[in-house]
Amino acid sequence: MKIKQATSKDLAHIKIILEQSGLPVQDCELHLKNFFVAEVDARPVGVGGLELTGVDGLVRSIAVLPAHRGRGIGRELYQRIADRAIQSGIHRLYLLTETAEDHFAKLGFAPIAHTDTPKAIAATRQFRELCAQSATLMYRDVVRSGKRDGTRLPADGDASHHRRKTSHKLHIATRTAK
Helix, strand or coil, X not given: CEEEECCHHHHHHHHHHHHHCCCCCCXXXXXXXXXXXXXXXXXXXXXXXXXXXXXXXXXXXXXXXXXXXXXXXXXXXXXXXXXXXXXXXXXXXXXXEECXXXXXXXXXXXXXXXXXXXXXXXXXXXXXXXXXXXXXXXEEEECCCCCCCCECCCCHHHHHHHHHHCCCCCCECCCCCC
């Protein structure tokens, strides 16, 4: 498996993989420089991207074709996104998901109430229009030390504070490989 920086030549494949995963494809081209494509035998099998909004970043859809799930491709795509976030000076990553809350929790993300969304994230098209309001909003702090991906689970105080605020069950908007 190879993960590469997406180019304009990859846009059609990115949209196909996202559509096959039931994810929004609108405005991907605006963030293409922060998208990555996973290839197996030179064929695209997964995608993931990042939307930069100042010191916060929005993880765009991470999607892997069904035949290639369970092989760590989604985790590797996330790793590239986390690395790009660090290079870009991002302090915290956010994402919206309808089906993969457990998957992202394993990567250190914690739920957060929509009312606690930073203005820059709330202003993104993905947050305002493309993902269902019932989607679970999750976050993770980014630091420049420790693990390979340079990120860590937010302090227990932070995560428990947001868990208390989001104690009701929410649905999720981004589908990813488990």
